[in-house]
Amino acid sequence: MYTNGRAQEPSARETVYAKLKEQILNLELAPGTALSEKESSLVLGVSRTPVRESFVRLAQEGLVQVLPQRGTFVSLIDPALVEEARFMREHLERAVVRLACAHFPDSHLHALEDNLALQLKSIEREDDRRLFELDEAYHRILFEGCGKLNTWRAIGQMNVHLNRSRMLRLVADRHWRHLYEQHETIFRAVKEGDADRAERVMQEHLLLGVRDLAHLMDKYPQYFISGGDGKP
Amino acid sequence: MYTNGRAQEPSARETVYAKLKEQILNLELAPGTALSEKESSLVLGVSRTPVRESFVRLAQEGLVQVLPQRGTFVSLIDPALVEEARFMREHLERAVVRLACAHFPDSHLHALEDNLALQLKSIEREDDRRLFELDEAYHRILFEGCGKLNTWRAIGQMNVHLNRSRMLRLVADRHWRHLYEQHETIFRAVKEGDADRAERVMQEHLLLGVRDLAHLMDKYPQYFISGGDGKP
DNA sequence: GCTACCACACTACCATACAAGTATGGTAGG
DNA sequence: CCTACCATACTTGTATGGTAGTGTGGTAGC
Structure with a gap:
């Protein structure tokens, strides 16, 4: 056996x-x-x-x-890849939160709630690594609750590139509160079944990840693909 | 050097x-x-x-x-993976054809036109393998024209599972004409900038790929994951 | 006849040796 | 001083041998 x-x-x-x-x-x-x-x-x-x-x-x-x-x-960070990762997440997560607003299991709703509580704790402790993990887990729970876990995994491959640029941003900028508030708003929208609101906030939320990308490319040019090539 | x-x-x-x-x-x-x-x-x-x-x-x-x-x-074919591949393509390709209707390079428009002509030829010759390739190329051109080639590549990983089930379907069923007509309709919508029409047809088009999936699972049960497990 | 056991053939996993291409620094020649 | 060349120390690509775990068929014992 x-x-x-x-x-x-x-x-x-x-x-x-x-x-x-x-x-x-x-x-x-x-x-x-x-x-x-x-x-x-x-x-x-x-x-x-x-x-x-x-x-x-x-x-x-x-x-x-x-x-x-x-x-x-x-690999150097490819801005095109970062933008397309955002593009994919925008359209797929908007679709998923809409599904979530129509039907979402209680178990996963509780998981989101617990996750949010831990996010608050991490913010208090200023533990950005941990908050990063919780952020990933939060979105994963959304997909899982809609029976779209494989989709989340497929996004993952593009997401790593987006995450490297987000990690770069974390070291300088602190936008934790805003991030948490959006997560919290999405959670409530899902709970109340307000699909339009959930979709709108999700879209804004994902734009946050690529804000100031040009600024980052200015600050850390050696980490990005420059011209037509891209090989070191 | x-x-x-x-x-x-x-x-x-x-x-x-x-x-x-x-x-x-x-x-x-x-x-x-x-x-x-x-x-x-x-x-x-x-x-x-x-x-x-x-x-x-x-x-x-x-x-x-x-x-x-x-x-x-x-690997056995996982129906959940097939359905999620369709889900991803539905939402991403709807977004992409909308982009295409707003702006699409002439060069790629011509590429689509040439591709359609070749599709017709393949249908006449009843060369299903070739038609399959052209179908893939057609969608790829759409993404490429919108600067979303990496997104198409990311889809590719899920798409292989969808394609295996489509391949299974090809051997029995012949829906070539319908497929071609949809491609042709989408092409004209992009050319005329009719985003709503393009999006609607694209959605229908992608549903075609998973129609009769249950039927296929009945006919070739040994190729699909059955119960809770999935290992041979 | 049935069960428990065991030898054997098979698998993927890992380590290592060799092959072939590439970058580099030193040197001979102009 | 500058250039062309070459030995050398890297790199990844490929081949192969040994190890440990797994399934299977045969056999001894009941």
């Missing part, structure tokens, strides 16, 4: 992949940074094989760029 | 990946089929490494399922 315990330790490839991805999204590995199979394998204490396979996965997500016989680099 | 020739032969990994993906999408490798690094490496005349790395990529796209120490299998 199956060993459905699900308790097996994760593979080396999985841990390496998760570690690298986290560091890239955190900007600990800044855009443009040179990686190397060998170096990463030494640092992480595994052989080149799982590192290499992680590079393959990250390359497919557009987070790294592999240039044969030359090197592997953390 | 860069060797920007772009004329280098593709790597073994790339060719293996493309080959396997094509066969899976064509249903030549039917859902549920058992694969193996060793066997594929023998068939394709390469070592296990590029095959393995292709499996990693395909697994990330959800086209194969790797069970450690047990085997690798072509």
